[in-house]
Structure formats: C-alpha cells, structure tokens
Amino acid sequence: MPFPVELPKPFNAQLADASRPQVGMWISSGSSVAAEIVASAGFDWVLVDGEHSPYSLETITTLLRAVSAYDATPMVRLPVNDTVLIKQYLDLGGQNLMIPMVDSAQEAEAAVAAMHYPPRGVRGVGSALARSSRWNAVPNYLTTASETLSLTVQIESAEAVKNADEILAVDGVDAVFIGPSDLAASMGLIGQQQHPDVVDAVNATIAKAKEAGKFVGVNAFNLDQAQAYMDAGVDFTLIAADVSLLANHSRALAEKFCSE
Template sequence: MASSYENSMMQWIDKQRLKTEMLAGTFLNLGSAMTAEIAADCDFDWLLIDLEHGSGSWSDLRNLLQACRGSRSAPIVRIRSVDPDAVKFVMDSGAAGVMFPYVSSAEQASQAVASMKYPPAGRRGVAGVIRATDYGRTWKEYFQESNECSLVVVQIETPEAVAEAESIAAVDGVDVLFVGPLDLSVNLGYPGQFDHPEMVAALQRVVAACQKHGKAAGILTKAGLVQQHKDLGFRLMAYGSDSGAVIAGMQQFLNSLRGGTGTDGSKS
C-alpha cells in the first residue's frame, strides 16, 4: 500500500501489487550508502539491506536508508534473528519491513509479527520523534499505517521450515515466505544444486502454502533460474547483490583490457 503522506520519507511495499505481480529487488551487502543510492536510482521495487551476512554494521543502517530516500525502492532490512530490540531500531530508523532468517515454525513467525506491530496487534515499542515519522512531523500518519503497511518477511531455509510452511503461512501478519536457496540446498543435503528434484519440490511446497493462505512467496534467484522461479509462482524476487555487481563489472573491465575488446565486444 502506498503511503498517504506523500512528502514523508517512508516508501512502503505496495502489497496490492505483490498479490498479482513480481516485485524486483536486489541485495545490498557491502554496507555502502553509495551503492545503495545507485541501486535505488535503478528503480528496483525493493532493496534488501543485509545485516545478517553483509559487511554493513548497525551504525551504517541509517545512511543506507537515507540513500534510498526519494526513490521508489522500498528498503527491507534483514536482521540476524527474531530480536524485538533489533526490529524496533530498524523500523524506527525508517525501514519498510524486516526479513527474519531461519524461521522454522509458526511460533517463531508469530514472534516476528509481534515484534513488528504496534499494540494491540503486537508488542513494538512506541516512540514519536523517530526517523520513520520524519522526527515527529508525521507520527499520527505513520502510527496509523505502520501495522498494515510494514512488510514481515520470514525466511524458509531448512527442511523443517518447508514441512511447516503451511502453518507459517497461516500466521496472521506474515506477508512473505522467502526462500534462502543456498541455505535450503545445503540443509537438504544438495549444496548449490538449485534444480535438484527435492529442491524444486520444496519450492513448490512453499509456494503452494503461500497461495493457500493468501501470502506471497519470495526467493533470491540467479541466472538460469529466473523464469523457472517466476513460473513456480514466486513474486518477491531478488537477483544478485551490490558486491556481485561490482565483482562482475570489475572483472569485465579487466577482461576487456587484457583481451583487447571493449565492453560491447568490439575490438579496441
């Protein structure tokens, strides 16, 4: 849902679009506000600021969120666990939602929702003068919208989570079941074999659970699998990362120089 206070810094995920469309994102794991700004200027629907595995720290978070301001890219922050104090800091800082890793049960999913929502729907602490409310100027509007508009993303990364996908998807307040494909493939016993039949069956089970309960399925996809994941029914999709883009670009530059070809393939 788009925010009703147009001049606010908040950029929520459009949950109506998420019901029927694929929303495109990428991961930000360098901790760099400049690469975050570049990604936001590229017009992604959403960006994942990775504070679980990424290089950025808590002190980098607000600069990363500021880099997304004024764009249409909704910033989602991945934290390390279902930690209410971390959620409070992330949301007060102006994130549009939180991604929770390694959620394997409905109970954990319910705890994630409770940490995200203001009472009576949850247990998030209330403060007025925070970045998310333009330092108090839009507190009333933010308080009215946050419970409905903030995005709760729980990651499915274990066989246990796949087995419990339907009960997790049934939790009120969970918006997205997001598959972490590398962790899931490792935990299934097929590291990096993303097209293994058991891996595909697990993805199908997650998508089916989401469809049954009116939730969205998400995944970090990769080259060669994008269309397959779209066809399976994933809608919150991310491709690559800022670090991956830098590595690929630098390698291309080096290959062009050493190989005597331009970036367009022409001879120099």
C-alpha cells in the same frame, strides 16, 4: 517545514497493486553510492542486507536515506529474529522487514509481535525520538504504524518447508521469502541451489503460499531459474547483488585484458 509527513506505502501494498512479479537487487556493499546506483536503476525493490553484510545501525540508516529519493522500495533484512533488534530497525525507519531462518509458526508469531505496539504486540514505544515517525511529523503514528509496515519471513530450511503451512497461517506474516542456498545446505546439498530436490521444495512452498493467499518471493541469481520461479507464480524475487555484479564484471574485464 512541510507538515504532516506521509510515509511511503509498505511492500505488501505494493505487491497487492503489482501487475507482475517485483524484481529487486541486494545492497550488500554498505556503500551509499552503490545503493543509489541500484535504487535508481529501475528495480522495483532493494534488499538492505543486515544478515551477511557488515552493517551497523548507522549504516542501515544511511542506506535507507540513500535510496529514499528513488522509487525502489527498500526492505531491510535483520541478522536474527530478535525483538530488540526488530524494534531498533523499525525505529530507524525500516518499514519493510525480512526475518531470516524462521522455522516454525512460533518463531513467526514472535516476529509479528515485535512488529506491533501493544495490545497487538510488544514493540517498545519511542517513535517521537526516531526516524520511523519522522520525529513525530507523521500524524497519529502510534495508532497507525501497523498500516505502514510489512513483515516478510524467510523459509530457508528443510524444517521450515515442512512447517510452511503453519508459518503461512500466522496472522501478521505478509509474505514469505524462500532462500534456496540455505535450504540446499539444510538438505545436504550445499551449493546446489538448482538441484531437482531443492527446486521441488521451492516450488512446493510457492504453491502452498499461493493456496494460503500469502505473497511469496525467492532468491535466484541464475536468471533462467529466476524466470522459472516467476512463471511458477512468485510475487517478488532478487536476481543480483551490488557486490556480486562488481566482482564478476571486474574479474571478467581482468580476464579479458590482463591475462597472458
């Protein structure tokens, strides 16, 4: 058996080394086959989405294993900012976590605390039983775990945009990821991610992140808008999802060949 095991570098280190914005795709289907196809396609990173997808802890583990043979870095999004769930997702081997709906510095601080062992944080100690340390094959995991992790919090409401400076100032928040869909909804513009007011709020948050020296990403399935955000300085973006590609291309084929 090879020993010791060295974990991949975390997403914040990847961003620091990158010469261009890192582009990724969602894995929302729960299919390990789809996850492998996406991870092997050449993207820089993938998002294993535990918020809007029917994923159990076992599903998350399966998807992490499916993409581990490829260069695309996996990030896992939790369904909620919860200390117990963060502990479980970390123990599954999720090195890069995304926390949705972070509206304040206090909520960001709670996420940071859940990411780290005492005395810095409150993460429960169980790595010898878990994939995170490869069942104790990673030397000195307990004292070096923080170096292998990255935390991204989502700014996706008008309240979060208002509090962006305070959220960005939280030590331990490595990156923020802007969600224009929920942001638009919170602004009374549901379904209008490209409304000028929404785009202005996104761009203002991008500028604040750059000023604070924090990495910033955004979700944008409209490719022209994605490019505009990259031109505005985002460090990473998501531009598609496995389920949306399958749905859209299936419907296009059916429209072309099956309509009367």
